[in-house]
Amino acid sequence: MNKPISDACDRNREPILKVLQDFITRDDRRLLEIGSGTGQHAVYFAPHFPQLEWYPTDVSGKLKGIKLWMHEAGTPNIQAPVRLEVGKDDFPKVKFDVVFTANTFHIMHWKEGKSLIKLLGHRLREGSRAIFYGPFKYEGEFTSPSNEAFDRNLKVSDPLSGIRSFEDVNNAMIKNGFELIADVDMPANNQMLIYSRLKFVSERS
Numbered sequence: 207m208n209k210p211i212s213d214a215c216d217r218n219r220e221p222i223l224k225v226l227q228d229f230i231t232r233d234d235r236r237l238l239e240i241g242s243g244t245g246q247h248a249v250y251f252a253p254h255f256p257q258l259e260w261y262p263t264d265v266s267g268k269l270k271g272i273k274l275w276m277h278e279a280g281t282p283n284i285q286a287p288v289r290l291e292v293g294k295d296d297f298p299k300v301k302f303d304v305v306f307t308a309n310t311f312h313i314m315h316w317k318e319g320k321s322l323i324k325l326l327g328h329r330l331r332e333g334s335r336a337i338f339y340g341p342f343k344y345e346g347e348f349t350s351p352s353n354e355a356f357d358r359n360l361k362v363s364d365p366l367s368g369i370r371s372f373e374d375v376n377n378a379m380i381k382n383g384f385e386l387i388a389d390v391d392m393p394a395n396n397q398m399l400i401y402s403r404l405k406f407v408s409e410r411s
């Protein structure tokens with residue numbers, strides 16, 4: 207098997223790294239990545255955060271490719287990738303300071319998106335951060351014609367996929383005990399949403 211390659215990862219990794227550097231602290235020890243895909247993000251980002259162990263995860267079919275990237279990179283602070291299929295699996299049983307996921311909300315069905323947010327609420331403790339990269343809609347509007355076309359294309363292959371509403375994500379995060387600490391405009395009409403876990407889960411969750 208050849209290494210899987212995502213050109214998008216090569217394009218977006220620098221801008222994403224800059225934002226991660228603003229929100230990952232020296233005291234953070236473990237970062238869980240959901241939907242690691244090829245593994246390119248993990249092998250590029252992890253060396254920039256030597257204080258952290260990076261935990262890549264994805265559905266089982268992706269793990270081999272991630273291992274190929276890791277083997278080539280030889281990065282010491284990446285754990286072996288494990289299966290984490292949102293909707294079926296729990297997080298690994300360790301405490302995470304940061305959960306990062308890129309370009310997954312529009313692939314996962316909204317039911318799975320809500321499962322992920324619930325898991326974040328259950329498993330993260332006060333001060334931990336959840337960081338989401340990808341395209342979102344605001345007040346029902348796409349942020350660009352290209353995102354609208356992308357959404358249409360996604361729905362051709364899977365009608366339950368599609369660009370999520372920021373308000374839906376944000377409301378679910380608030381219900382599950384998070385506050386939005388930043389919403390950063392990224393190149394190519396993407397966003398980075400950074401949430402911090404509050405002490406108490408709201409009654410409504």
Ligand SMILES: C[S@@+](CC[C@H](N)C(=O)[O-])C[C@H]1O[C@@H](n2cnc3c(N)ncnc32)[C@H](O)[C@@H]1O
Nearest residue numbers: 241242243264265290291292308309310313318
């Ligand atoms: C568009 S790719 C993004 C991959 C990578 N994060 C990136 O930015 O290049 C979406 C990823 O989400 C994963 N995925 C889809 N459904 C998932 C689920 N229910 N649980 C975990 N990962 C899922 C896919 O296997 C795929 O690797």
